[in-house]
Amino acid sequence: MAGFVRLQDLLSRNDLLVEVLGRARDLGLPDWYLTAGCLVQTVWNVLTGRAAGDGIKDFDLFYFDRSDLSWAAEDRVIRAWRDFPAEVEVRNEARVHLWYEVKFGVPCLPFASSEAAIDAFPAVCSCLGVRLEPDGSWHFYAPHGLDDLFGLVVRPNPVLAPRDVFERKAARWKAQWPELTVLTSR
Template sequence: MNQQLEQELIKIIKSDLWMIGILKIVRDLRLNDCWVGAGFIRNKIWDEKHGKNRTELNDIDVIHFDKSNSTKQYDSQIESKLRIANPNLNWSVKNQSRMNIRNGHEQYTDSNEAISFWPETATSIAVKLDFKNQIKYIAPYGLEDLFNLLVIPTPKFDLTIYNERIEKKRWKEKWNKLEIKTGYNTCIKHS
């Protein structure tokens, strides 16, 4: 891993009290292999790189990995606890031990492997706050694409669905410095 980018990621998150507050709420649930990821991290870094204030999130993606209780009902119970802790946020909880079924894959071994199947390398990143108040992260494809404003499909995600997602998200309108690959070798350059 690139230590300079790792330090920058940690510094950016530590300086954002809103993010730290969310990470504390999630940490205090004491869930197994639990992280906050996707747009929570991606948008923050892209906002920083574009000199923007916080871009509104659709939801806060909380993932965990627990084979002992992989029901949707359990995730709903966790969401209810999170709504009690902060009712102003749209919480989305997904136990990654069952996501392989939805995605038609073999059983994942942990959250890190599960997020390697997410659509973009810049989205396949998650963070948590441990009980020593240290920020930890997982990033199966590293941090380079995220910090270099590159939107690249992960090798494990369907390109047709990826391209539909890119069109629907309209990220270039929010972050014009992004370089978006529409396939494994083609890019939409800066505007």
Template structure:
């Protein structure tokens, strides 16, 4: 099993992967406000790397998020369609976080992509990565990287504070079947 010891080693692993660098460059070049490669795209890459699997899995969704109140839901769908046409080798999922609070019960509208990521269901999923204009990485992990590095799955504080969200969390975990792919996952529920 690979052991990643710190943020620098994680970022080096992304930089050394041609698919991830292509994806991050495409996202940056889209020019969407507050855009990130997020959630399972980042988490799964790290888990695969730690599990001695091919880090990039072409079957995994490429979760691209951004935050722009001036882009409608319909326009977002058109942008996603264009991404899929222009780069069909990737499984693009493009989500404007302006609208995504509607999928989380009793949640106020998000104020940014970072705010949205901090309110994802699992702490290990609350992570984003992007390339800035200087081609330097920006990594956002509001709960740190320990859960990802230790294969721990547990709810974020946002989900813990509401019974309806926790029900959604449990349903989500039962549908994901992550333990089939990553045998050493540890599920920590309160």
């Protein structure tokens, strides 16, 4: 529990991230999370003395709606962010299996939830999601815990992600945060 209190404190220092959380909550999306890079990078920025939002290129917003797998339905959610001052990458995780192989060269079985999609991120430290509940409380999902995140460790996730995806991401992160320790084995 103390780790999540610390995580909330660190993430709260990124004003855009907090704004995304509030706005996403108000959209009423099913099974939604703000995920991955924007969370990890905010934490690393604060822990290494940088501005909380430094270098964050986008905010990944996942939701899971099996009732409509059309691009048009997902695009309606994407368009809700057109006026936002930063890029918000919206994905209905119920439809990822429809395009994943074309983009990454390996098949992806359909996910059963947003949590299952987070479980498949390339690095253990990035298997992380947060959302604001209707009462304003923060809900976290971190299947591997927070040790790697707080310890500035990037380790491959044994679940799904293609190795080259991990290597590209780890190299990009290491260039931005030289303080990171990148592990090559799972």
